[in-house]
Amino acid sequence: MKKNISIAFIVALLFCYAYADIDPRFASSQACKACHKTIVEEWETSLHAKSHFSKNELIDKTIEYMSLKTTLLKDQIVLNCSSCHNPRVAKDKMSLEEFYSQAYGQDSGETSAILNSQYAKDGVNCITCHNVDKIYHNNSPENRGKKIVDWTPSGTMVGPFDNVDSPYHKSEYRAYFQEQPNQLCNICHHSGESYYGHLICETSNEYDKSNSDKSCVDCHMRESTMRFTVDNKLAKEKRESRSHLFAGVRNSDIVAAAITINPSRVGQNLRLELVNETAHKIPTGYGDREMSIIVEFLDYDENLVRTDQYTLKATFGDEFGKETISQLAYQTLSDTRLDAGEKRKVDFAIPHSASKAKITLTYRLISEKWAKELQLKSEEFLKTYVVKERYIKF
Ligand code: HEC
Ligand code: HEC
Numbered sequence: 051m052k053k054n055i056s057i058a059f060i061v062a063l064l065f066c067y068a069y070a071d072i073d074p075r076f077a078s079s080q081a082c083k084a085c086h087k088t089i090v091e092e093w094e095t096s097l098h099a100k101s102h103f104s105k106n107e108l109i110d111k112t113i114e115y116m117s118l119k120t121t122l123l124k125d126q127i128v129l130n131c132s133s134c135h136n137p138r139v140a141k142d143k144m145s146l147e148e149f150y151s152q153a154y155g156q157d158s159g160e161t162s163a164i165l166n167s168q169y170a171k172d173g174v175n176c177i178t179c180h181n182v183d184k185i186y187h188n189n190s191p192e193n194r195g196k197k198i199v200d201w202t203p204s205g206t207m208v209g210p211f212d213n214v215d216s217p218y219h220k221s222e223y224r225a226y227f228q229e230q231p232n233q234l235c236n237i238c239h240h241s242g243e244s245y246y247g248h249l250i251c252e253t254s255n256e257y258d259k260s261n262s263d264k265s266c267v268d269c270h271m272r273e274s275t276m277r278f279t280v281d282n283k284l285a286k287e288k289r290e291s292r293s294h295l296f297a298g299v300r301n302s303d304i305v306a307a308a309i310t311i312n313p314s315r316v317g318q319n320l321r322l323e324l325v326n327e328t329a330h331k332i333p334t335g336y337g338d339r340e341m342s343i344i345v346e347f348l349d350y351d352e353n354l355v356r357t358d359q360y361t362l363k364a365t366f367g368d369e370f371g372k373e374t375i376s377q378l379a380y381q382t383l384s385d386t387r388l389d390a391g392e393k394r395k396v397d398f399a400i401p402h403s404a405s406k407a408k409i410t411l412t413y414r415l416i417s418e419k420w421a422k423e424l425q426l427k428s429e430e431f432l433k434t435y436v437v438k439e440r441y442i443k444f
């Protein structure tokens with residue numbers, strides 16, 4: 051009994067330590083569900099809800115792989131990732147003392163308890179974005195995530211509206227929700243760096259060069275519509291509101307709109323004009339994504355004559371130029387991704403017996419080679435997503 055009490059006491063202390071300034075009434079997205087059910091359910095489908103390693107096999111295996119290839123302990127790596135993946139974790143570094151005790155297997159488990167707490171598992175949650183008081187934006191990739199924000203006092207939700215009335219929390223208006231929403235996304239999506247300080251995951255950096263008049267939320271949170279922002283009796287008026295999908299290939303059909311493929315015949319070639327319709331590179335974000343255009347030449351009887359493939363992807367290398375994952379990049383080895391707004395012509399020689407071609411656009415969250423190397427098991431990461439198909443006759 052005594053032991054149970056002391057464990058409970060330590061756990062309570064750890065919670066206080068981990069989230070010193072957060073009242074438990076606001077710490078989890080589940081606390082918001084009583085009133086903002088629709089929004090919470092949209093968010094739950096997004097990767098923001100799966101940014102903790104316990105909910106995402108690719109992140110978990112990446113951390114394992116990194117700890118194998120470097121001298122870092124797992125907890126140290128996770129603390130590092132937390133500045134964007136779990137920004138409300140109020141711990142940045144392990145002390146040297148802790149490092150040695152963990153390395154020798156005599157660790158108190160303090161950091162691990164913080165990193166595995168329910169709060170941390172909630173990921174990029176409601177009180178990540180809606181407690182951002184100030185943003186100190188700069189273009190340095192090592193200063194991202196929680197390192198460039200001040201948080202509001204717990205219980206004050208910032209959002210797009212002035213003077214809203216909620217019995218549960220205070221509310222304040224901030225311009226970076228509707229007027230300048232990219233600033234909010236830039237906190238984490240601007241750019242990051244690998245373990246060796248190489249620039250990776252540069253979506254907003256790419257966007258800055260695009261002259262696009264659309265903002266991140268225009269495409270990733272759908273068009274705004276008039277709807278109630280609470281789903282119970284407290285709903286008073288409909289407001290301009292967007293979906294909290296943070297749409298990606300796993301929870302929407304957004305990828306189909308990313309790229310236009312215009313096929314034509316030029317002499318003995320099939321020419322594909324690829325147009326990037328987004329405001330950043332394709333693929334963007336996490337460095338090991340892969341998009342392919344597969345061309346299957348068929349004869350009059352629909353028999354396959356030849357298959358060609360053109361792949362849009364970046365590859366990264368270690369210090370010695372050997373291919374590795376983006377998180378361990380020392381250098382970029384190759385990059386065939388389409389730049390924002392880029393139009394690119396790609397030619398394929400038409401085989402003599404071909405009468406038509408089937409063109410398929412596919413997407414992979416991680417290449418087959420690295421899915422294997424990281425020993426991923428989940429279908430989500432093993433599968434090739436078929437985005438769209440079309441035919442051209444010669
Ligand atoms: C990644 C940042 C981010 C996260 C995480 C996030 N929101 Fe939002 N939220 C926004 C943005 C941006 C807007 C403004 C959207 C717009 O233009 O209408 C917004 C708007 C809102 C609004 C006002 C109504 C509306 O749709 O504009 C409410 C209420 C809200 N969010 C609740 C939540 C809740 C509850 C959660 C957790 C499930 C959550 N948000 C998670 C970014 C975020
Ligand atoms: C008891 C009900 C209730 C709960 C629980 C609740 N809210 Fe709200 N919230 C409201 C109401 C009511 C509004 C005002 C809606 C309106 O006027 O359209 C609101 C508005 C908001 C806004 C818009 C603020 C602005 O100024 O733009 C945000 C953001 C928000 N809530 C976030 C949250 C988050 C995050 C949680 C969970 C930690 C949460 N709410 C829990 C009732 C609630």
Ligand code: HEC
Nearest residue numbers: 097100101134135137234235237238266270296297298299
């Ligand atoms: C606090 C850091 C943070 C902020 C702020 C943030 N994001 Fe994210 N976002 C992430 C992380 C981390 C992931 C990856 C999570 C994972 O892998 O499970 C992510 C994933 C995404 C994805 C999913 C990509 C996919 O593969 O499906 C989209 C889309 C996205 N964010 C859009 C936005 C937009 C739009 C905003 C601004 C309104 C925003 N994010 C603000 C950290 C953030």
Ligand code: HEC
Nearest residue numbers: 239257264265266269298304305308328329332333334335
């Ligand atoms: C014109 C629409 C558009 C705009 C504006 C836009 N995106 Fe995208 N974004 C897309 C499409 C379509 C995709 C899917 C193709 C891909 O993965 O490259 C995508 C992909 C992504 C992904 C990767 C998803 C994945 O599966 O890995 C992230 C992260 C992302 N966008 C974030 C952002 C951020 C942050 C901004 C603002 C700086 C932004 N986007 C602006 C359309 C847009």
Ligand code: HEC
Nearest residue numbers: 108109112113130131134194238239241242334335336415
């Ligand atoms: C600068 C902010 C930032 C830091 C620091 C960061 N990430 Fe991310 N990470 C992101 C964003 C933003 C995305 C979403 C991009 C996308 O989906 O294309 C992401 C996506 C990922 C993904 C893809 C997950 C999926 O489901 O597809 C993995 C894996 C990942 N990060 C691993 C890590 C690891 C491991 C660390 C720490 C060593 C880390 N990240 C540190 C911002 C960051």
